[in-house]
Amino acid sequence: MSKSTKKTAQSHDDDHFHDECGVFGIYHHTDASAHTALGLHALQHRGQEAAGVVSYDGHQFNSHRALGHVGDNFNSEDVMETLPGNMAIGHVRYSTSGDKALRNVQPLFADFKFGGLSIAHNGNLTNAYAIRKALVERGCIFQSTSDTETFIHLIAMSKATNVVERVIDALRQAEGAYSLVAMTQEKIIGVRDPRGVRPLVLGKIGVSMILASETCALDIIGAEFVRDVEPGELIVIDKKGLRSFKPFLPITPKFCIFEYIYFARPDSYLEGRNVYQIRKKIGMELAKESNIDADVIVPVPDSGVPAALGYAEQSSIPFELGIIRNHYVGRTFIEPTQQIRNLGVKLKHNANAQYLKGKRVILIDDSIVRGTTSVKIVDMVRAAGATEVHMCISSPPITNPCFYGIDTPEREELMASMHDLESMRKIIGVDSLNFISFGGLYRAVGEERRNTDNPQFCDACFSGDYPIRLTDLENGRAPKQLSLLKTRH
Numbered sequence: 414m415s416k417s418t419k420k421t422a423q424s425h426d427d428d429h430f431h432d433e434c435g436v437f438g439i440y441h442h443t444d445a446s447a448h449t450a451l452g453l454h455a456l457q458h459r460g461q462e463a464a465g466v467v468s469y470d471g472h473q474f475n476s477h478r479a480l481g482h483v484g485d486n487f488n489s490e491d492v493m494e495t496l497p498g499n500m501a502i503g504h505v506r507y508s509t510s511g512d513k514a515l516r517n518v519q520p521l522f523a524d525f526k527f528g529g530l531s532i533a534h535n536g537n538l539t540n541a542y543a544i545r546k547a548l549v550e551r552g553c554i555f556q557s558t559s560d561t562e563t564f565i566h567l568i569a570m571s572k573a574t575n576v577v578e579r580v581i582d583a584l585r586q587a588e589g590a591y592s593l594v595a596m597t598q599e600k601i602i603g604v605r606d607p608r609g610v611r612p613l614v615l616g617k618i619g620v621s622m623i624l625a626s627e628t629c630a631l632d633i634i635g636a637e638f639v640r641d642v643e644p645g646e647l648i649v650i651d652k653k654g655l656r657s658f659k660p661f662l663p664i665t666p667k668f669c670i671f672e673y674i675y676f677a678r679p680d681s682y683l684e685g686r687n688v689y690q691i692r693k694k695i696g697m698e699l700a701k702e703s704n705i706d707a708d709v710i711v712p713v714p715d716s717g718v719p720a721a722l723g724y725a726e727q728s729s730i731p732f733e734l735g736i737i738r739n740h741y742v743g744r745t746f747i748e749p750t751q752q753i754r755n756l757g758v759k760l761k762h763n764a765n766a767q768y769l770k771g772k773r774v775i776l777i778d779d780s781i782v783r784g785t786t787s788v789k790i791v792d793m794v795r796a797a798g799a800t801e802v803h804m805c806i807s808s809p810p811i812t813n814p815c816f817y818g819i820d821t822p823e824r825e826e827l828m829a830s831m832h833d834l835e836s837m838r839k840i841i842g843v844d845s846l847n848f849i850s851f852g853g854l855y856r857a858v859g860e861e862r863r864n865t866d867n868p869q870f871c872d873a874c875f876s877g878d879y880p881i882r883l884t885d886l887e888n889g890r891a892p893k894q895l896s897l898l899k900t901r902h
Contacts, residue, residue, distance in 0.1 A: 536591030609644025696723025698853035770798030
């Protein structure tokens, strides 16, 4: 497994966990590619580096992959006309494994003895490097540095007689967290890892069946939600209809709890739970636990808004948009000098001073990663005239990196890993600092408590309890350079 390479010029938004990826697939629809592009629009929050769509028109596969946002690359009839067919899969990407080169943009495609296969993947394999090393020694040639290509080679090397059995054979050799969609000339395949860490849902529009990372991708095309794909379930959609397989031994599910805190869109339903409702409940639990005397509740937009609304409702303290977000910030063209980087937060956020001056302010944010953005936000609020600034965080302290498909800093870069609560408070410059407790978080998602012996969710970034073996890490870190080829884009 390879973590993403460090960015040479850190963006103004690098103090959050970056979303992993989003996948979409549709079977038997005349506008398959257009629906896929729309679905990817709804999943854009899961990855902003690149997007791709592959369709099948009955004769050949058609692909369009590009760096950048969906709206910048799938916004013309000329592009969509190159993607005919009644089947398509798509992907939005943030590079948790492999660099940002075009060769890593998904869906990936390969020709096999049985025909073509395209695949799109959300997550990370924790034994990707071990498998890659073994495959290279057997003569396999990798064209990308993404661990998604590992699936393609495992499928190619399988001795199974049909494509579904080949996919199952490949999956049984993989460790990690993943949801993937694949497409052949005849079928769409969807699968979640046995722990069900990453989300995948099933929907339909008319007679057409859909697989997507979140329900919001169904809503945008007017599709009906059918159900979540179950952990360890493999679904095949073809002319025979929908078939479900359970190729793995049953194991306790460990859905990623951070999906509810930050990653998923608030209007999505995941594992039967409404994300927005959970985030409000987290805010209500925060209010009960912190009990701060203040004048105004202010979210750090946009991810802090639902929790702030819940906090305000529970505490009866007024809610105000005391910080306004600029939604149209792209990558700055200005040379990223230290001075410009220091101004970075102002590119994205500005104080609404009328609602801060002379006020005791409670700031609500979803998480603290490095803490650098929190420092700048607090400085901005104090400069606007706040008399007190308290910060409440809707996640427990992040003390451990994620190895399951989320791009996270190394442990020594995580503020909560290197400092205690009081040290963090002083560094950030707030009058008080409060994190949601494990108890409060688990109550918000509908559990009485966290089962310490066998947690109901994957919460490794808070607890260090990794539910899936970290094979590559145990064997020593994979080399940072997996390929001698450097590409420009």
